[in-house]
Amino acid sequence: MLGEKLQDALNKQLNAELYSSYLYLSMCAYFQSINLKGFANWMYVQAQEELFHATKFFNYINDRGGRVILYKVEGPPTEWKSPQDVFKYTYEHEQKVTGLINDLVNLSKAESDHATNIFLQWFVTEQIEEETSANDILQKLKMIGEGGPGLFMIDQELAKRVFTMPASGEGSQDKG
Numbered sequence: 001m002l003g004e005k006l007q008d009a010l011n012k013q014l015n016a017e018l019y020s021s022y023l024y025l026s027m028c029a030y031f032q033s034i035n036l037k038g039f040a041n042w043m044y045v046q047a048q049e050e051l052f053h054a055t056k057f058f059n060y061i062n063d064r065g066g067r068v069i070l071y072k073v074e075g076p077p078t079e080w081k082s083p084q085d086v087f088k089y090t091y092e093h094e095q096k097v098t099g100l101i102n103d104l105v106n107l108s109k110a111e112s113d114h115a116t117n118i119f120l121q122w123f124v125t126e127q128i129e130e131e132t133s134a135n136d137i138l139q140k141l142k143m144i145g146e147g148g149p150g151l152f153m154i155d156q157e158l159a160k161r162v163f164t165m166p167a168s169g170e171g172s173q174d175k176g
């Protein structure tokens with residue numbers, strides 16, 4: 001059985017993951033609006049991944065006999081200045097999420113909830129990839145500057161990303 005404090009915190013993280021999905025879907029719409037379909041695809045896959053993260057929290061709270069509470073999901077931003085601006089925002093967002101996961105790990109330790117601590121380890125590892133993939137694209141965008149053939153090439157590359165539903169609940173093969 002989950003303690004009340006951890007249950008509250010896990011429900012808040014479930015909401016944060018849903019917000020992340022909403023945010024990346026909004027970024028997908030932004031890229032569609034400026035006709036960068038590869039970037040839009042990357043964000044669409046990212047939104048699916050976040051929904052998967054949310055589902056993991058949803059199932060875990062239930063599996064531990066807790067009560068899932070679905071809070072209101074805030075509306076995300078809708079406009080950015082450039083692709084580089086979007087990926088700067090994404091990288092910073094993922095750094096914030098890493099902070100939230102770390103706070104949860106600390107709380108699970110303080111509450112001596114070893115099962116939750118083990119459950120959260122998947123997210124600790126996942127966040128390394130989340131930050132790295134966003135920062136990798138950000139650095140490429142910085143290198144090419146605004147627009148030009150470089151942007152087209154990155155768009156082609158990002159068009160290839162696909163979401164693969166993890167077979168064992170251990171995460172997708174193509175992380176973001």
Ligand code: FEO
Binds near residue numbers: 017053094097176
């Ligand atoms: Fe759910 Fe992007 O971390």
